[in-house]
Amino acid sequence: MNRALNPGSAPALLGRRKLLGLGLGAGAAMALAACGGSSTAAPGGHSAGAGVLKWGWALPTSWDPVFSSAGWDVHALSLVYAGLTKLDPHGAAVPALASGWTYDSAGTRVTFTLRPNLTFSDGTALDAAAVKKSLDRGRTDPKSLVAPQLTSVKAISAPAANTVVIDLTHPDYQIPNLLAGKTGMIVNPAEFGANAASLAARPAGAGPFTLTSYTQNEKAVLRRNPGYWDAASVKLGGFELYPLPDASTVVAALQSGQYNVAQIPGSQVAAAQAAGLEVQVIPSMVVATLDVDSARAPFTDPRVVQALKFAIDREALLKTEAFGHGEVTYQPFPKGYAGYDPGSDGLFAYDPAKAKALLAQAGHAGGLDITLTTSAAAGVPEQIQAQLKQVGINAKIEVIPQAQFTQIIYIQHSRQVAVDQFAGRDSAVQAFQVLFGQQGLMNPGRATPPELTAALDKVTRTPLDSPDYPTVLQAATATAVRTMPNVFLYTVPRILARAKGVSPLPETTVVQRFEGVTVA
Amino acid sequence: MRTLRRTLTLPAARAALAVLAVVAVLAVFGGLIAPQDPLAQDTTRVLQGPSGAHLLGTDYLGRDVLSRLLAGTGRSVLGAVESVGAAMVLGVVPGLASLWLGRAFEWAALRVVDALMTLPFTLFAIAAVGVFGNGLNQAMLALGVLLAPLFFRVSRAAAVGLRQAQYVEAAELMGASRGRILRTHIAAKVLPTIAVTTAHALATALLTVASLTFLGVGVQPPAPTWGGMLAADLGYLAQQPWAPVLPGVLIMITVGALNLLADAIRDSGAAGAPTRATGRRPWRRTREAAGTAAVPQPRERRSDEAVAA
Numbered sequence: 099m100n101r102a103l104n105p106g107s108a109p110a111l112l113g114r115r116k117l118l119g120l121g122l123g124a125g126a127a128m129a130l131a132a133c134g135g136s137s138t139a140a141p142g143g144h145s146a147g148a149g150v151l152k153w154g155w156a157l158p159t160s161w162d163p164v165f166s167s168a169g170w171d172v173h174a175l176s177l178v179y180a181g182l183t184k185l186d187p188h189g190a191a192v193p194a195l196a197s198g199w200t201y202d203s204a205g206t207r208v209t210f211t212l213r214p215n216l217t218f219s220d221g222t223a224l225d226a227a228a229v230k231k232s233l234d235r236g237r238t239d240p241k242s243l244v245a246p247q248l249t250s251v252k253a254i255s256a257p258a259a260n261t262v263v264i265d266l267t268h269p270d271y272q273i274p275n276l277l278a279g280k281t282g283m284i285v286n287p288a289e290f291g292a293n294a295a296s297l298a299a300r301p302a303g304a305g306p307f308t309l310t311s312y313t314q315n316e317k318a319v320l321r322r323n324p325g326y327w328d329a330a331s332v333k334l335g336g337f338e339l340y341p342l343p344d345a346s347t348v349v350a351a352l353q354s355g356q357y358n359v360a361q362i363p364g365s366q367v368a369a370a371q372a373a374g375l376e377v378q379v380i381p382s383m384v385v386a387t388l389d390v391d392s393a394r395a396p397f398t399d400p401r402v403v404q405a406l407k408f409a410i411d412r413e414a415l416l417k418t419e420a421f422g423h424g425e426v427t428y429q430p431f432p433k434g435y436a437g438y439d440p441g442s443d444g445l446f447a448y449d450p451a452k453a454k455a456l457l458a459q460a461g462h463a464g465g466l467d468i469t470l471t472t473s474a475a476a477g478v479p480e481q482i483q484a485q486l487k488q489v490g491i492n493a494k495i496e497v498i499p500q501a502q503f504t505q506i507i508y509i510q511h512s513r514q515v516a517v518d519q520f521a522g523r524d525s526a527v528q529a530f531q532v533l534f535g536q537q538g539l540m541n542p543g544r545a546t547p548p549e550l551t552a553a554l555d556k557v558t559r560t561p562l563d564s565p566d567y568p569t570v571l572q573a574a575t576a577t578a579v580r581t582m583p584n585v586f587l588y589t590v591p592r593i594l595a596r597a598k599g600v601s602p603l604p605e606t607t608v609v610q611r612f613e614g615v616t617v618a
Numbered sequence: 619m620r621t622l623r624r625t626l627t628l629p630a631a632r633a634a635l636a637v638l639a640v641v642a643v644l645a646v647f648g649g650l651i652a653p654q655d656p657l658a659q660d661t662t663r664v665l666q667g668p669s670g671a672h673l674l675g676t677d678y679l680g681r682d683v684l685s686r687l688l689a690g691t692g693r694s695v696l697g698a699v700e701s702v703g704a705a706m707v708l709g710v711v712p713g714l715a716s717l718w719l720g721r722a723f724e725w726a727a728l729r730v731v732d733a734l735m736t737l738p739f740t741l742f743a744i745a746a747v748g749v750f751g752n753g754l755n756q757a758m759l760a761l762g763v764l765l766a767p768l769f770f771r772v773s774r775a776a777a778v779g780l781r782q783a784q785y786v787e788a789a790e791l792m793g794a795s796r797g798r799i800l801r802t803h804i805a806a807k808v809l810p811t812i813a814v815t816t817a818h819a820l821a822t823a824l825l826t827v828a829s830l831t832f833l834g835v836g837v838q839p840p841a842p843t844w845g846g847m848l849a850a851d852l853g854y855l856a857q858q859p860w861a862p863v864l865p866g867v868l869i870m871i872t873v874g875a876l877n878l879l880a881d882a883i884r885d886s887g888a889a890g891a892p893t894r895a896t897g898r899r900p901w902r903r904t905r906e907a908a909g910t911a912a913v914p915q916p917r918e919r920r921s922d923e924a925v926a927a
Contacts, residue, residue, distance in 0.1 A: 346852040365678075369856030414661040418679060475839035476850045481679055483840065484659045495839045497752055 149335030149617050151600065154343040154351065154360030155610075157318060159504075161309065162290075162297035163283040164236045164244055167504050169521035169532070172280050174339055176609050177320060178219070179283035179303035180327065182210050182229065182262070183274045185524055187606045189383070189435060190562070191274035195224065195284060195304065195327055196262070205269030205559060212260040217325045218286040219308040226256035231287040233264075233277075244281040246537050247528055250558070269559040272525040279524030279609070306332045306612070315341060331613035349373050349595070358597040358617060364421035370595040377595045379423055380605045383522020383529075384590040385430055386415070386478070389507060390583035392543030394514050396466055403583045405456035406515075407446035409489040410482060416588040419478050424589045429579045430520060430533055432589045432607070436568045437526045439575040446585075453489040465490045471507065472517040473500040478587075479517050511542035519590060522608055526571055530554050534582050547581045550574070621810045624886035631882030637875035644691040652685035656842050665857045674864060677847070678854055687864060690842035694831070695872070697758045698823035702816060704762025709769025710812060714804065716774055717781050718796055731767040739764055739826050740833075747835050754827075757836035761826055765819050769812065776811040777804050810883065817880030821873045828869050844869050 158171035163179060166172075182196040193199075196210040216224035237248040250270040255263045264273060276282060289302035301309050304327070307320035320337040323329065343351055345363050349370050352360055362370055362377070370377050388406070396402045412426040428445040431437040457466060468486075470493040472479040483493045496513070498506055507516045520540060523529040532538050534554075536546050553574035560570045579586070592610060594603055599618035604611050625631045649656070653673070660680035667675045674683040716724040739761055746760030747753070780786060786803050794802075831837045831845030839846075844865040851861035 344852075346855050349856070363853070365854055366856055418661050418664055475834060476846075476853075477678065480840040481659065481661070484657070484679075497834055497839065499748075 149333070150338060151334050151336075151359060151612065151615065151617050152338040152340065152355075152357045154340045154348065154357035156342050156361075157315065157339060160298045161301035161312070162294075163280040163285065164239060164242045165298065166280055167243060167508070169280075169523065172521070172524075172608075173610050174318070175280060175283060175301070176305065176611065177307045177337060177339070178301040178305040178309055179285070180305045181277050181279070181282035181284060182212075183278040183282065184611075185275070185278045185606065185608050187604065189275075189524075189607050191278050191524075194278070195229075199274055201271065201561070205271055205561070206266045208264050208266070208273050210262040210264070212262065213327055214260065216304065216327055218288075218302060218304045219323045219325060220286065220288075220302065221325065222286055222288050224284065224286075224304050225259045226262045227259075228287050229262045229284055230254045230256045232284045232290075233262075233282070235285065235287075235290060236281060246531065246535075247276060247281045268555075270527075271561045272527040272558060275525035275562070276528055277524075279528070281524075281528070307334075307337050328613065333614060333616045334612060337612075349375070352595055352597060355597070358600050359603065360595055362593050362595045364419070364423040364593065366595070367421065367423065367593060375595045375597060376600070376602075377593065378603055378605070380592040380594065380603070380610075381432055381434070381607055382590065382592045383432065383435070383520075383608050384592070385427060385432075385520045385522070386419075386587040386590055387430075387518050387520050387540070388482075388585035388587070389513075389516040389518050389540050389542055390585060391511065391514055392545060392583040394543075396460070396462065396468070397514065397543075397583060399460045400583075401456045401460040402462065402466070404446075405453040405460070405489065406486075406491070407585050408449045408456065409453035409486055409491065410446075410585065410587065411448040411485050412587050413448070414485070415478055415481055418481060420588065420590065423593060424591050426588050427586050429575050429586055430522075430529055430584075431526075431575060435607070437529075437571040437575050439572040439579070441572075441576055442579050445579060450489050457490060462490070465492060467492045467494070468514050469494050469496050470515050470517060471496045471498060471513040473498055473503045482517070507542070508539040511544070513542070516542075524608055527554060527558050530557075530574065530578065533584055534578050540584065541582070543583060547577075550577050550581055553577045621813070621883065621886060625879075625883050628882045628886060630878050631886070634875040634878040634882060637871060638879065641691065641695060641872050641875070644688055645695040646692065648688035648691040652682075652688040654682040654685045656681060656685040656689035657840055658682070665854055667858070675858065675861070677861075678850065683847075683861070683864065686842035686847060687844070687868060690844050690847060690865075691868070693754065693837065693841060694824065694827055694844045694869075697754050697827040697836070698820050700755065701758040701761040701765060701823045701826075702819045704759050705765030705769050705819060706812070706816065708763060708766035709771075710773045710808075713770040713773035714777055714800060714808070716770075717777055718800075727770070731770050734764060735767045737764055739822075740829055743826065743830055744833070744835055747830075752836065753838070754831075754836040757830050758823075758827070761823060765823065768819060769815060772811055772815045773808050776808045780804050780807055814880050814884045817876050817883060821876035821880070824869065824873055824876070 155173065156170055158166055158174040159168045160166045160171070161175065161178065163175050166175060180195050182194060182199070183191040184194040186192045195212060195216055197213045199208055199210045201208050212226060212229070218224050233248070233254050236242050236244045237251055237254070239245070250266050250268060252265045252267045255265070257263060266273070284304060285297065286302035289297060299312055299314070304323070304325070306323055306326045306329070308323045309318060309320050311319045318339040320339070322332055322335055326332060340357060343357065343360050345366060348360050348362050349366055351357050352370070352375055353373055367377055367379075390397050390403060390406065392398060392403065416422060416424055416426055425433065429439055429442045457463065468491060470479055470483060472495060475495050475497050479495050483495055486493045506512060507518065518540065520533060523532060533540050534546055534550060535541060536544055556570050557574050560567050596603065601614070601616045603615055604613060658681060660676070663676050663680045664678055665676060666672060669675070672682050672684065674687070677683055677686065712727050716727045742764055743757040743760045747757050750756040780803070786799060789799050789803055828845035828848070831843035832849045834846070834849070837843050837846055847865040848862050848869075851858065851865070854861065
């Protein structure tokens with residue numbers, strides 16, 4: 099019907115206007131209510147619960163360290179689990195559940211001495227037998243994702259209630275470091291014996307906190323564990339862990355008190371500071387990388403791999419993606435770490451002419467088509483695509499769901515090049531295994547040159563306190579970055595913004611820890 | 619043609635058509651009239667405000683925002699057109715056929731349509747992309763399948779009364795073929811109703827395209843789309859709080875114009891207005907059928923969409 103011609107339609111028109119008016123009125127009322135709410139809320143939301151740290155970070159793929167499939171999970175799992183050792187701010191192993199350890203003269207046996215009267219968070223005794231059962235589970239469970247890290251372990255025994263002996267197949271001085279991470283987190287045998295599957299959502303450890311409630315993809319609530327071996331250092335009454343906040347809302351969420359500590363991208367640092375939040379840029383072991391499959395053409399030709407390395411302008415990536423927070427790198431370790439090789443500085447500095455020449459040598463002077471796989475196309479992948487185009491590489495960007503990234507990239511190894519990040523590992527050798535080992539998650543080509551294997555073996559056999567250790571480790575790094583296809587781009591610092599009432603956070607490179615942190 | 623003439627007498631319709639004409643020109647020639655290469659990056663000039671060199675500033679990779687908006691128009695609009703085109707083919711033909719091809723076909727078609735109407739747009743499109751690959755065509759054809767019931771219901775409701783009209787019965791008695799009756803006596807009366815539905819469906823589809831590209835579904839990066847630009851701009855609100863307004867306003871104006879046009883066509887009496895040929899009774903039946911089956915559907919689906927997005 100034509101309203102304009104039919105007077106009968108007038109009431110309908112009026113009704114619509116009334117409805118619009120009502121809608122506007124209701125909207126305005128809601129907006130005012132929202133403004134009122136935000137203005138009366140205490141900054142940082144401290145009124146919600148004193149001593150509770152609300153961390154916008156990430157929830158783990160599993161609360162069971164043996165089946166957790168992301169290196170990133172170590173941060174969350176460290177809240178509820180403890181290991182025999184932990185890492186100091188510089189990445190060196192220091193005592194945790196174990197008060198100390200000793201290697202035998204051959205380096206094939208390491209003996210840990212446990213602290214007295216240790217308990218799991220449910221009150222069960224944490225003795226050498228429990229440690230043995232937990233480590234054996236990680237080593238022998240057919241589906242264990244930490245088993246590849248423990249291949250040098252021949253046997254674990256518990257000759258006394260406070261003594262754990264680990265026998266090794268060959269000298270391996272990385273064990274204390276290795277056990278500081280997910281690989282060494284001690285799980286309560288009482289839980290995995292009866293109902294192992296429940297550990298994915300109900301962790302059973304001896305860490306500084308105990309999980310009290312968990313909603314997948316939404317929130318984890320934890321309370322302080324008074325039985326933790328270092329409970330005196332834990333000043334927080336509770337902890338709430340949330341998924342990674344959205345870049346567009348993270349500052350507002352910190353201001354409103356939804357979080358009082360949150361990971362923010364480089365683009366939000368200035369906004370967070372302007373909003374009165376404290377920002378800590380903590381150097382970390384995380385490095386942005388390209389995982390390159392050297393078993394797939396055209397990367398079977400090392401000259402094409404080299405061309406790829408020279409074709410990328412890392413400075414430009416760092417500037418646009420991280421707003422300059424971080425450093426350009428050509429190797430997996432950050433400056434200051436024992437394995438950082440100064441000789442690899444500027445190794446593949448941006449040189450498009452050289453990249454073109456290498457491609458021409460490899461028979462691709464007329465151009466080359468590749469597929470760049472990522473879980474988020476905006477930003478770095480787009481920029482790399484444009485940079486590669488400058489040297490004649492036509493990169494098609496393939497976007498795969500984040501939920502399938504682990505399966506497709508790390509397990510199936512079915513893509514040419516993947517845009518990725520390496521989260522770092524507790525032990526340098528473990529990092530090498532993940533990046534370059536034949537079973538390494540980030541080595542899709544499944545090939546390791548013999549010279550790298552030999553260099554790594556030397557690292558394993560060198561005591562960490564030996565004066566030769568940095569030299570040996572750096573030599574392995576130098577070999578790896580020259581022989582392996584992984585493309586290292588820039589370091590990714592941990593940028594944490596916090597509300598005013600939260601005390602400074604410990605600046606630990608590998609795992610974020612919260613000892614001594616207080617929330618006013 | 620009468621409907622078109624009536625519609626054009628309405629100022630709202632003229633305004634809507636003017637806007638849509640501009641959008642159509644941009645959709646076809648947007649890439650050509652873009653002042654700069656929409657994909658050209660300049661990392662020395664990222665997130666800059668409007669200037670002589672970049673009238674609407676630059677994005678997070680130093681690309682010209684105006685050029686990207688212009689170049690992105692085609693992809694955003696043509697996706698919606700593609701899905702609605704598919705929906706028309708899949709909806710109108712079976713909708714009319716269900717009245718003439720016997721009870722068994724009618725019953726089966728209605729059940730299929732009922733089943734399709736239970737599926738949410740965005741989730742179905744994402745699932746289709748997951749199965750058939752990440753492309754706008756896949757997503758839009760999937761959306762077309764879900765929009766088809768709307769056209770089925772509307773065309774069937776508009777034609778159901780006409781089937782009993784005396785002039786149609788007379789044509790049948792005089793030996794006119796089924797195809798001729800559909801072409802000459804039914805189609806002309808049903809088309810205006812379908813025009814209203816098409817305008818509404820285009821608006822719905824455009825919003826769905828924007829939602830999908832906002833989520834990064836169905837678009838091959840770094841190709842610009844309105845939804846994709848909106849999503850990327852949200853990450854840099856601290857630097858350019860005004861940036862998301864640009865693609866947002868374009869989406870809003872285009873969807874608004876389509877809805878305005880649909881209202882205008884309906885107000886012009888197109889959607890089954892009584893004509894000399896149909897008479898009063900068939901019109902009443904059509905309104906009843908459309909009121910119960912067809913008209914509420916687009917509104918209901920749009921509200922679903924807002925929740926899903």
